[in-house]
Amino acid sequence: MPKKDGQSNTSDKLSTPHQACGQHLPPRHFRFASGDVFLIIAILVFCGILITGMLVRRHTLSKKTPYVRITVDGSVVMNRALSAFADETEYRLATENGEVVVILNDHEVYIQSSDCPDQICVQTGKLTKPGDGAICLPNKIVVQIVAGSSDSGETDGKVDAVAK
Amino acid sequence: MKKHWTAFQITKLAILLALALMLSILEAWLLPKGILPLPGLKLGLANIAILVTLYTVGKKEALLLAILRSLVVLVLGGNFVGFVFSMLGGVWAWCAMCLLCERKHVSIFGTSIGGAACHSIGQIMAAMLMTRTVYVLVYLPYLILASCAMGAVIAFLTIPVVRALDHLGNPVIQ
Numbered sequence: 001m002p003k004k005d006g007q008s009n010t011s012d013k014l015s016t017p018h019q020a021c022g023q024h025l026p027p028r029h030f031r032f033a034s035g036d037v038f039l040i041i042a043i044l045v046f047c048g049i050l051i052t053g054m055l056v057r058r059h060t061l062s063k064k065t066p067y068v069r070i071t072v073d074g075s076v077v078m079n080r081a082l083s084a085f086a087d088e089t090e091y092r093l094a095t096e097n098g099e100v101v102v103i104l105n106d107h108e109v110y111i112q113s114s115d116c117p118d119q120i121c122v123q124t125g126k127l128t129k130p131g132d133g134a135i136c137l138p139n140k141i142v143v144q145i146v147a148g149s150s151d152s153g154e155t156d157g158k159v160d161a162v163a164k
Numbered sequence: 165m166k167k168h169w170t171a172f173q174i175t176k177l178a179i180l181l182a183l184a185l186m187l188s189i190l191e192a193w194l195l196p197k198g199i200l201p202l203p204g205l206k207l208g209l210a211n212i213a214i215l216v217t218l219y220t221v222g223k224k225e226a227l228l229l230a231i232l233r234s235l236v237v238l239v240l241g242g243n244f245v246g247f248v249f250s251m252l253g254g255v256w257a258w259c260a261m262c263l264l265c266e267r268k269h270v271s272i273f274g275t276s277i278g279g280a281a282c283h284s285i286g287q288i289m290a291a292m293l294m295t296r297t298v299y300v301l302v303y304l305p306y307l308i309l310a311s312c313a314m315g316a317v318i319a320f321l322t323i324p325v326v327r328a329l330d331h332l333g334n335p336v337i338q
Contacts, residue, residue: 025220025330030327043278050304054305074296133299135203140295140296
C-alpha cells in the first residue's frame, strides 16, 4: 500500500525520483486471489436474488389490471387503468427541455418522442405489462405500468398540456 | 492534508488528472453514447487513472482526483446531470475501493470490480434523486452485473500499469 514512510526525508528523494527507495507494492495486488472470488460470488448472488425477485413479482403482477402511471419530478400526473384508453391517445408533457409525447392505447404505452439528448426513453419501446417502465432522466419523467389497485386514485388532472 | 505539497506531488497529481481526463475523452470517442446495451453503462477508462493513484500515491489523492475529474468534465462542457452522476458514482466507488485495497486477499481485480459495482449503486442513487421515484431500482442488478464485467476489463488494463510503475522502483510512490 502507498505508505509514505520516507516522508521525513522526502526532499532528497524527490530530487532523484527514479532512484527509488526500494519500496515495492506487495505482489498480492497483482494476483487474482480468494477475496476476489468471494467478492464476485457475493455480487453474483446479490444480483441473482434481486433479479429473481423482480421476475417473480413481475409474473404475479402480470395477472392484474394494468394501470399507467406517469410521474414528473416525483409527482404523479396520471394514474389510470390502461383499458380507459380505448382510442389511441396522445399525451403531451411540457418540460424544461421541450416536450415529451406519450402514446397510450388499451394494450400498450410508449414514449413516441422526447426532447432530450439521450433518447433512452424512446428506445425503451413499448410498455405492455405491469412492471414495465420507461425513464427519461433529463426530463425527470417516469412512465410505468403498475398493477391494479389504484393506491393514489385516478388522477389525470393538473397536466401541463393534454391533446387528443 | 496539513503538510504543504511539494511541486513534485502537485505535478504528479496533475499528470494523473490529465491522464484521467484524456481517458474520459478517449472513451467517449471509442464508445459513443448508446453503443453499450444499458443506459448509464460505461467502460470507465478514467478509473484506470484513479486506480493507479490509489495504489501508487494514496487514498486521499485518489478521491481528490475523482472529484477534480468530475469538476473538470463539468466545466469542459458537461451537463449538471452528468456531474451529479459521476460525483455520486465516483465517491461511492472510492469508498468501496479504499476498503477493498487494504484487504489481504483482494487484488486489483477485486478492487476494480467492487468499485465498479458501487459506482453503479451511486449512479442509481443519483437517478433516484433526479426522478424522485424508486422505479429506477429495477435497473440496479443489471447495471451492477454489467459494470462488474467492465471493472474486470479495467483491472486487466490497470495491472500492467501499476506493475510497470512498481518495477521502475515506483517513482510516483514517494
